[in-house]
Amino acid sequence: QVQLVESGGGVVQPGRSLRLSCAASGFTFSSYAMHWVRQAPGKGLEWVAVIIFDGSNKYYGDSVKGRFTISRDTSKNTLYLQMNSLRADDTAVYYCARDLAPTVTYVFDSWGQGTLVTVSS
Amino acid sequence: DIQMTQSPSSVSASVGDRVTITCRASQGISSWLAWYQQKPGKAPKLLIYGASSLQSGVPSRFSGRGSGTDFTLTITSLQPEDFATYYCQQANSFPPSFGGGTKVEI
Numbered sequence: 001q002v003q004l005v006e007s008g009g010g011v012v013q014p015g016r017s018l019r020l021s022c023a024a025s026g027f028t029f030s031s032y033a034m035h036w037v038r039q040a041p042g043k044g045l046e047w048v049a050v051i052i053f054d055g056s057n058k059y060y061g062d063s064v065k066g067r068f069t070i071s072r073d074t075s076k077n078t079l080y081l082q083m084n085s086l087r088a089d090d091t092a093v094y095y096c097a098r099d100l101a102p103t104v105t106y107v108f109d110s111w112g113q114g115t116l117v118t119v120s121s
Numbered sequence: 122d123i124q125m126t127q128s129p130s131s132v133s134a135s136v137g138d139r140v141t142i143t144c145r146a147s148q149g150i151s152s153w154l155a156w157y158q159q160k161p162g163k164a165p166k167l168l169i170y171g172a173s174s175l176q177s178g179v180p181s182r183f184s185g186r187g188s189g190t191d192f193t194l195t196i197t198s199l200q201p202e203d204f205a206t207y208y209c210q211q212a213n214s215f216p217p218s219f220g221g222g223t224k225v226e227i
Contacts, residue, residue: 107170
């Protein structure tokens with residue numbers, strides 16, 4: 001079965017960097033677009049970024065564009081999110097999610113358990 | 122960007138009740154609408170996509186309708202495990218966006 005396991009969250013000071021990882025198993029990782037979606041404490045869901053199946057195209061939400069970078073390593077079946085210049089409003093649980101189809105549909109059919117990032121001095 | 126508005130923000134219901142949640146898009150999104158269920162401390166779970174297509178493994182008491190700007194999620198005969206927060210999400214235009222959520226409470 002599809003399994004997505006995030007790691008790398010923690011407490012970080014404003015302006016610093018953090019890299020999240022998402023280990024994928026149970027499906028052909030190289031065939032699916034992958035996303036990051038976040039949820040601030042007690043708030044709703046916010047889409048963050050997507051990378052298509054071969055890594056050739058990446059798209060970002062306005063709130064993270066220029067600061068976050070999504071990438072993938074097919075040899076390790078792992079998705080990454082490099083987060084730079086972190087701000088307090090980046091505090092959230094970050095989920096990796098698989099796209100419903102190999103092409104980008106922006107429908108998320110499998111989710112990891114999430115990893116909490118707290119930006120605080 | 123497309124804004125998604127859900128109503129109500131919360132609803133109190135009992136086991137066996139029929140519950141309907143509404144989602145409205147700020148502009149037409151055809152049938153590019155998904156519904157997710159989220160329980161406290163857990164990841165969201167896809168219930169419905171394409172406005173009315175039931176995701177594999179999701180009970181048939183969940184159903185979705187609508188197109189354009191107005192959509193509904195209906196849960197017939199509410200079960201104890203259905204008490205959760207439900208989110209709609211548009212997948213028609215970049216960036217994808219979610220509604221604010223509807224909490225279904227006992």
